[in-house]
Amino acid sequence: MKYETHGRLTALAYAVTALSLGLSACGGANEESKSNPSSTSAQSQKTAAASTPTASAQSETAAKADATQTPTGTGTDAGATSPSTTTAANTIPPAPAPTTKAPTVKPTAAAGTCTINQIKTFGSCSTAAMAVMSNGSSKLFENTKAGYRGSITASCGLGFVTWSAATCEATAATAPAPSPAPAPAPAPAPAPAAVAGPAPAPAPAPAPVAAPAPAPTTQKLTGVGLPDFATSGCAAKVYTDFVEKSHPEVRRLLPADCRVVQDSQPVFSWPQPTNRSKATPWTFVLKKADGSTVATKSVNTPRLLIDQSLAAGDYTWTVSYRTTAGATETAAARRFTVPAGLASVKLPAGPAFVTSLVNKTHPRLLPAGSSFAAISSAAKSGEYKAAYNALISEADRTVSSVTIVEPAMKSKTSFTVATDYNAYMAAARTAADTELRRIEALAYAYKLTGNEAYATAGIQHLMNVAGWDVNGMTSEANQPQANRSVHIALSTGMDLLWDKLSASQRSTIGTAVQARLSDVMTSIRKVDDSPYLAFENTAVYFALRSLMLTAGTPGFTDGNAWLQEAWEAYSTILHDKGVQDGSAGSSIAYAWWDMYDHSRTIAMLKVVANVDLTQRAFIRNFGTYLMAMTAPNVDLLNPFGDSVETQTLYKNYAYDSFRLYAAVTRQPEHEWYWRARPENVQIVGSYITPLHFMLLGTAGTKPTPAAPLKDSWAFNDAGVIASHSDAALSARSSLFFKSGSFGSYNHEHADQNSFTLVSKGRNLLISSGYYDYYNSPHHANVTRATRYKNAVTFDGGVGQAGSDSRVATPTSPAHTMHSRGKLLNYVDGGNFTAGTGDASLAYRNLNPVNYTYVPLVTDALRSFVHIRSQGITVIYDWLASDTARRWEWNYQALAPFTTKGSSIVANNAPASACIDHYGVTGSFAQTSAWDAAPSGGQTAQHHGRFTAATASKQAAMVTVIREDCQTTASVAVSVVGSVAKVTVAGQVFEFDRKEMTVPK
Template identity: 30%
Template sequence: MFRASITIVRKSTAVAMRALVFTLFLAGGSPFPARAQTCVPGTTPDWIASVPLTTSSVQVRPADCATVEQTPPDFSWPDLSADAQYQVTLTYPDGHTRSRAVARNWINWDDVLPAGSYTWQVQVTNAGGTQSSRSRRFTVGASAVPFLVPDFTVLFDRAVSKPRPRALPDPATAQTIISQRQAALALLYARVDSKLADPLPAEPASTLKAEILALTQEECRRTLEAALAWLATLREEYFVDALRRALNLAAWDPRGSTSYANVDQASREIAWTLALAYDWLFSRLDANQKSLLLAPTLARASDMYYDIIGSRARVAIYPYDSHGNTTLTYLAVICVLLAGDVPEAWVGLRDTLPLALHWTSPWGGEDGGYANGTAYAGWDTGSRLLPWYFLRWAVGVDIAQKAWVRNYGRFIAYFLPPGTPAGAFGDGAEQRLTENWARFGKTYTLFAPSPLGRWYASQLTGEDPTRIDYLLAPPADPAPAPFPDGTPNSSLFSSIGWTAMHSDLSDPARTSVYFKASPYGSYNHSHADQNGFVINAGGERLAIDSGYFDDYKTLHWWQWYKQTRAHNAITFDGGRGQAVYEESGKVGNGVITGYASQPDHDIVSGDATLAYGGALTEAKRSLVYLRPNLVLVYDKLASATPRRWEWNIHALNMMNVVSEQTISIASNGQSLCVDMLAGPTMQFAQTDLFTADPFAALPRQWHGTFSSVELLGSAEFIALMRVGCTATTAGASKTDGVWTVDVGARQVTIDGGGAITVQ
């Protein structure tokens, strides 16, 4: 075992010893010692626990012993069989009960639940008989926000009674929006003017799905821009252009290149555009024009319906479907726009809108987290903003009051803070999506404002103000938006297992440390990077998630980008890592086992043992972030088979090797030094090669590995990462099973039971 007391510098930067001593228990008892554990989740087997689950199966919500921020919470459970009928019984704090029968595996409860403790159980009846689940408990917190979903007949009647255009706010709000966005509207009018004489595009003849989608999206955008320009000005040439483009799209074959079977997103985009054009242009359309728009809309909407709903609402049973869940929202709003004009809208609205309001996002819980990565968080949530506006205007449902939507703003503030050089985790996270971040951050905040969100939006720049989701966003509040006092610099999003730790969230030159141990594992757009970390500082990427999102399931994606070896995580025996769902069918999940935050430090711990698919018997990592610029990383690893252990670190540029235990990373004036304070005898190597290159010729990146020289059945690593390569005296020693790590004037102890103390 290599154990060192490394003097990184000898200059005196001593500070007074912290009086505060905080211990985080990682094993034995609660990992959150500051909270009293008054409810222990039950383990008694019942029919719910016996349902064979796939990765994408619905989970029980609310979880046993949860405290919910929305009242009533969303109730869902695994579907037992195609013939199953259910009865949900809710016991209120005063002991009285209510039961409701449903033919599906979810329910929108129909009254606001006062603060207090509740139990609920689900009885199922099918050909095999009747069974009751065990009771599960939840607590409605005192600050829980009401969100009631009206009966679908009420929603249908509201849609029919709303004067057209349904997909516009009331006249006073519309006038305020127009007056606030005159400059952006002028740019929109100029762009529409420049396209008035353009020939109409033919139906895409390409066989490349990405090309078909891009061509479709561009023409759909031009159609809606012309329609919106007409609504704002009533200029005849804009109406003519919008109508000719809509009719041209309507003529594209729903069974052709843009069919749902071939490119589902393209067909969805066309159906959405035609339904919206029908609503926005309604007052000027004759019967024939309405028919020409409605027929292909219904054909494409029908394909959407039978895919995600069918005979038993597939997307309710298997909600972890990135395209299907978004399609559900679009289809629900299409039915709202067509309600009363076509009989199909009645059934469509009945089967989609209550479900869409229930399953707002399957990618996180009430804390607002989004497990599928920050890039898809923007693309997915951004694409829903217009539908969410329209639901507010057309049927009076304010989805901004739903817990996940309400708290999503915290997620983006912590994981996409102003000035960040990249996103965090998952497909596309390496991309600097400045326009998306600014536009979606601002429009989301206008839709679901909060003090932190208003500050966040005020710091963003670079959006395209002519995009329709921006132009139609709710009116802006001109009041100042200061950074809210008391906002913590770190946050755990427990539903997705992500932690963000910042030196100063309000400072764009901040140091940011991100850590992940997620129950979503490597599913879908998530990667095999449990217990992985990312470090940015001063607007630069330092310890990076490597690789490029050249597309979903490319050779580079399979062989590098998605794999553990591409991340700042543990591998062994030449790059072997965690389970990749698309390869093994195993999710490869991790779990946050402890988190605590104090003004001068944060501690987070994760267990990724299960992610390695049985290859390892222990894979635990803790990060201790000592503000503002020091990060201590402790790994405890074990295997029944001796391994060559590998501690991976990735950077944009070649790393400077000081010794086999110390390296440095530099990028545009920012730096990060990594010192191995303790661990097995190791050697360091780096390369700028991928196991498979991306499609495009993109900049090389550097991949470093501290590897144990010998094969070992277990290993511990203690690394100190110094942002800015700040001179610091540090050392680590182990006595009687307890590690003592001195870092400048601070001391961290890690005992054999997993308790971490910072003083």
């Protein structure tokens, strides 16, 4: 694309105007499709067809059909097809050229000075655009995320262009008139006659100057993994050592081969084989790429936080162990890179961490160098005023309250109805939570006000809880969540009320804490054998918080050793299903509940030990992950995982947990995010953790809030991509895509290569089902199943991670990481986001006899392009199987689907979207019935399925989703064999299995 202009940016004006109107700056999609409908030369079409096996009638006939297509049929008959000039089964019908808006008249480009090679748009007119000039320079035309705040102009040669907020069009502004040309100089006097002689040699002709090569206008994504994830030029290997032979559920490998780490003090983790002799330590060896040894360590656990900050460079690491038979097993050396620019940081080693705390006087919750009087003064007069008043009101109510009687012990077998037992367990937790709140409020209120009545009541409640049976209903063995609240209450109360407790009372509390934490520490040690256990990993956070306050106190003989153990566990785990990009391989709801725990843990570490955990990449990025996955200040369903139906996570947790997290990280985006709901700043009557006030006693200032500069994120660790029309808006449109290595394990679902769609702040295409209770009939057979996602199934709903390979019909998904996905591509192209997932391994069933997995497909590849500026999403699927399949494309919504012409329409007023299919002919049907109804009688949801008319061993499908069913942006689609080309408003996207070619 090349335009020239002289005197003003007429070409740039035209280009940006065309983009805003949904047309290509090079003539529009209509022109493109007419000139070359298939986007592929005849020879390349033959090659594509030849490279595709001919088992499918579709792939054999597709190359013969006109490559530019209309959507395939959506009739109710199984064999319904679109009108076609061919009669072969499952062929692609030809279509008339797509209709577009009449293009605006292209301004005439004057000869001259400024050449526009490329226009890049970033989002809608509320974000930015960039012009790349012929001389290689570029200029950003920038707007603000929150809306238009002034005109945007940029110079190029002699003119400039203005981006208009009202019309989202670029208009050529009048350039100053050029100065009059100077009068010509007088002609020189004639030269004297030349003296006769030999003629001078002619001057050599100047060498031709080669024109600079035009900048590439496309980029190819080859499906080798995400950028900035693997070391450049390093291809990860598949080894045959004990690490690779271990099951995925016990294989937490850090850093993986060829990984680029984000911490200069990296964590190392590896699986623990069952034949290891635990009497002999592991031998860990770290080397530079040149073979020189950096460190050799003997460690007792299969994880290690190296005790030094590594310089930038390439490294290898390996471990070895002694088997119970006396042999030595050594892991293959894994390679990793420490990139340049990482801060040189080092967390304290276990012994030093313990010493710093046990030598600190009580109350340890008071930051060093501060006072409760200073903190109280700051809290009462600033943004925490309403929260401070809520704390005092809670203490006032509790002064006269009676203590709670310990919950009675009942066995699970005494309940005949599962929901009754669940209610009983919840009641025990509520009792413990209530006493925790009361003790916390009274103890903090006493220290902040000096009111003795608060101390007296606090001790009364504290000693009541200390007397609860450590083996009773609130014990770790019977209700671990209740046990957490109890030992946190005891530790917090003893630390803050230390000066009011007698030696006997301190001993009683210390003994109770030790008894309750004894089983917790035993539970925590299980993660070395099974690193992804949910309760056991969460227990680490709570144990560390209690031990920071109680280790070294009378009656607590094991406190110091357990504190070191808990610190070393926490600093090497941080999150069991997260590594470094902040994402968590669990549901979005559980990530928010983890934020509750993480925020309090990192705040206590800052307040009590002056340790800044935001130095660690995972903690630093965790808030960004939630920010990408949950829109601010709006109630929406969650994209993925258990409890997708919980719509109030931002409202319930941003004002306290995320605010506390932001107070520690001090990142502008995090500060902006919790403030996006104005009432969060002074939320009247709402109790928040008093750790907020304690942070006022630490050094540092809050940053100026700033909305995120990005509109899309890829999180490789969890296998999630989030793309937004404008990340700063509550009513944004968002496309979420998932293909992750955690598979359907724990709170994840069998939803690899699935997506969800939000339009105008309304859920349009959702992850269906409810989390009534874990592994309920509904949860197991509906909520976790592929057929209730926006994902591919076949042969009547058969999907991923089937739990019984002997059954041909769909079964409840197994809880496994064996059936998993992987992100292969990701790019943010300015006005679009593109990505690819490989779910081939996800489509396999467990054989419950020998616990092996039976593959069902050979390829399950899905790519997407979310064209944020147009509100259009393109989905490309390449599917292959050794057995012919009736492929199915499933869609889930809150309201019934309707039709508009050949389009399927998803509705959630005022939002809607048209869904069109290209490449596979079939029919659409929908239902609101469940395979198993939720136990709570929750609202029905709607499940649509587009089913291929015939079975095939291969299928290439393009799905185009147009928000508001808009036709402003022209769309042209062609599918030939495995190759698909989609042109949207002049931008061309090509797909071939795991590869994509997109505009650059």
